[in-house]
Amino acid sequence: MKNIYSSLLVFAFSFLFANVNSQTTNPAVDFSDGNAVKSDNSLNAVKKGTVIIEPWYGGPLFGRAIYTAGNDSLLNFSYTGLGPMGGAVEFLLADNVGIGIDFIYTSHSWNYSDASVDANGNSVIYDYNYQSARQRIHLRFNYHFSQDENVDAYFGIGVGTNTRTYTFDTNHPGFDSQDAGGQLIPVSMRICVGTRYYFSPNLGLVAEAGIGGALVRAGLSIKL
Numbered sequence: 001m002k003n004i005y006s007s008l009l010v011f012a013f014s015f016l017f018a019n020v021n022s023q024t025t026n027p028a029v030d031f032s033d034g035n036a037v038k039s040d041n042s043l044n045a046v047k048k049g050t051v052i053i054e055p056w057y058g059g060p061l062f063g064r065a066i067y068t069a070g071n072d073s074l075l076n077f078s079y080t081g082l083g084p085m086g087g088a089v090e091f092l093l094a095d096n097v098g099i100g101i102d103f104i105y106t107s108h109s110w111n112y113s114d115a116s117v118d119a120n121g122n123s124v125i126y127d128y129n130y131q132s133a134r135q136r137i138h139l140r141f142n143y144h145f146s147q148d149e150n151v152d153a154y155f156g157i158g159v160g161t162n163t164r165t166y167t168f169d170t171n172h173p174g175f176d177s178q179d180a181g182g183q184l185i186p187v188s189m190r191i192c193v194g195t196r197y198y199f200s201p202n203l204g205l206v207a208e209a210g211i212g213g214a215l216v217r218a219g220l221s222i223k224l
Contacts, residue, residue: 045152051224058214074112084214162188
């Protein structure tokens with residue numbers, strides 16, 4: 001699995017270098033009329049040197065069904081889920097190639113009570129609280145394959161970390177509160193396609209669909 005991620009990362013770097021080098025040595029050219037005429041990218045929604053900041057929220061929240069299974073048999077059961085949510089920053093190295101960071105966060109929290117008897121034979125209620133959280137930080141590459149003055153469509157690939165944490169807390173004297181962390185695979189990735197629409201020179205909306213993180217997500221797109 002690590003070899004697969006390494007190969008994808010090498011491919012992404014090679015793809016990025018090829019596109020940036022192509023734009024540096026060969027500016028965009030339009031041969032549609034038989035003559036080499038340099039095209040004007042000044043009206044593109046994004047271009048070389050643009051910085052984009054995007055807070056977003058997505059869905060669905062995978063794992064909810066697992067954590068809520070059997071809740072009918074638990075006393076005072078409650079569940080709270082957050083995410084997938086996060087933020088991304090992108091810098092355009094060329095008119096159609098960008099690099100950046102993508103942060104993805106999800107969490108699950110569930111609580112319940114259990115009736116029991118203490119050491120003195122008294123009826124008591126013990127509370128149990130669980131929480132799990134997952135954070136992913138991806139090095140992200142975007143290829144902007146279609147643009148006009150207001151719309152920017154792109155294909156993206158991200159590779160990075162995969163961190164999970166778990167917390168258990170209870171007032172039961174027979175158990176200790178615990179904090180732990182761990183994951184089967186320490187790396188994660190995302191492949192996606194998205195579109196931005198700018199309704200002003202510096203502010204717009206973004207929608208993205210992909211695998212590895214939210215299946216769909218949407219948010220603000222802020223150009224600096």
